[in-house]
Amino acid sequence: MTSTTLKIAYSPCPNDTFVFDAWTHGRVPGAPRLDVTLADIDITNGMAERGEFDVLKVSYAVLPYVLDQYALLPCGGALGRGCGPLVLTREPGAARELAGRTVAVPSERSTAYLLFRLWAADRVPDGVGEIVVMPFHEIMPAVRDGKVDAGLVIHEARFTYPGYGLHCLADMGEHWESTTGLPIPLGAIIAKRSLGVGTLGVLAEAARTSVRMAWDDPTASRPYVIEHAQEMDPAVADQHIGLYVNEFTADLGESGYAAVRGLLTRAAAEGLVPPIAPEALAFP
Template sequence: MASPLDLAHSPCPNDTFVFHAWTAGLLPGAPSPKVTIADIDVTNGMAARGELDVLKISYGALPYVLDRYALLPCGGALGHGCGPLLLTRTARAPGDLAGRVVAIPTERSTAYLLFRLWARQVLPGREIRTVVMPFDRIMPAVRDGEVDAGLVIHEARFTFHAYGLHRLVDLGEAWEEQTGLPIPLGAIVARRDLGPERLTAVAEAVRASVRHAWADPEASRDHVQAHAREIAPEVQKQHIELYVNEYTEDLGPDGLAAVRVLLDRAVEAGAVPSFPPGALDPVGAA
C-alpha cells in the first residue's frame, strides 16, 4: 500500500470546501492524504523547501518551485471579479502612493505580484515601500494609520467597508481590462518525483473532491466553519461562490493562458526567476 500523501492547503473557505471530500475519506480509491492546514505564506515556504507532496501555493511563488513541483490542472483559485484590492484610509489617487508604505500579505503572493506589475505601469520609477504582515492585520493597520495602504485578498473584498476603508484600485479588475483573462491567484502543485501514475491519481482526486463539494455542499459546512477566520456564514458563502468555479474543476485553455501571461510578464519585469519551456505544462489533465 502506498504511503499517505502529505497535503497542505490554507484555512480559507474555498480550500476547505474544495479539499474536504478528499481529506475526509469520502472518495473511494483516492490516494490517502495527510493534511496540514496553514496560511498561504506558510505553504509557499513549505514548497520552496520541498517539504510536502501536494500543496496549495500562490501563483506568484510558482516559478521558484517548478524544478521540483508540477502544476496540477485543478483545485486552484482563478476567476473573474476576484482579484486583490489596494485599500486606503482616505480616498487617494494612485499617484499619491509614491513614497508611501503599503502593507502586503507576503512577498511571494500573487497579490503582490499583480501589485508590482500594476505599479510598474502606473508609477514607473517611483518608490513604494512595503511591509509584510498577516493579512488579517492589514485592514486594521490601514484603519489605524500604521501604514498608508494595504493589499488585501479573499474575504476582505466583502468586509473592508466595515473598517471605513476606501478602494484605491481593484488589481483584478485592472488585470482583466488589460488581458481579458481570468485572474490567477492560487495553484495546486505536486512533487514531480511522485511519478506520472501517482500524479494523475492526485489530479483525479482533487477534481473528484471539487465535484463532490458541488454535489453536496452541506457535507463540508462544519469543516469550513471550523477553519474560517470570517465566521459569518454569508461571507463564507460569498467567498466559496467567488473562488470555486469552472477553473477550479479544470484550468482549461483560458486558465492556463492566464497563468502563462502573468508569469511571462513577471519574468520580463524581473519580478520572478525565469523557468524552462514546458515547466508550466499541467500534469494529470482531464
C-alpha cells in the same frame, strides 16, 4: 494508492476547505489518504521552496522557484474573474498618491504582490515607498489605525473592508483583466514530481472529484468550512466560496493556462521572477 498517505498543506480559507473536504475526509473513492496541515499561503509558499510536503496550495507567483521539484496540477486551485486583490486606504484618492508611501502586503512571493507590482509599474510611475509584509488578517487594522498608508488585501477582505471604514483605491484584478482579457491566477495546487506520472494523475483526478462532490452536496462540507473559517460570518464564507471556486477549480483549461503563462511571462519581463521554460507548466 489507497494504502498511501500523502502530506498536504492548504489554507484554512473557505475555498480550500470546501474543495478538499471530501478528499480530506476519505469520501473520494480510490484517492490516497491525506495527512493535512492547515497554513496560510505565505507559509505554504515557503514549504514549497524548501521541498516540504507532497502536495501544496501555493501562490502562482512562487511557481518559478519550485517547478523543478513540483508539477502544477490542472485543478483544485483558484483563478477567476472579479476576484483580484484590492489596494485599500483610509481616505479615497488616486493611484498616483501612493508614490513614496508605505504599503502593507501579505507576502512578497504572493500572486497578489505580483499583480500589485505590475499595476504599480503602470499606474504609479514614481514608485511606491516601503513595502511591509504582514499576515493578511492584520493588514486592514494596520491601514485603519494609520500604521501604514495602504494595504494590499486578499480573500474575504473584498467583502469586509467597508466595516473597517476603508476605501478601495484600486482593484488589481480589474487592471489585470482589462489589460490582458484573461482570468486572474491566484492560487495553485502542486505535487512533487518524484511521486511519478501515474500518481500525479491520480492526485489530479482526486482533486477534481473532490471539487465536484463539494458542488453536488454543499452541505457536506459545511462543518469543515465553518470550523476553520476563523470566526468568519457564514454568509461571507459562502461569498468567498462562490467567488473563488469556479470552473477553473475543476479544470484550468486553455484560458486558465494562458492566464498563468501570461502572469509569469509579464512578471519575468519586469524582473520580478525568474523566467520559466514554456513546457514547465505542462501537466506530465
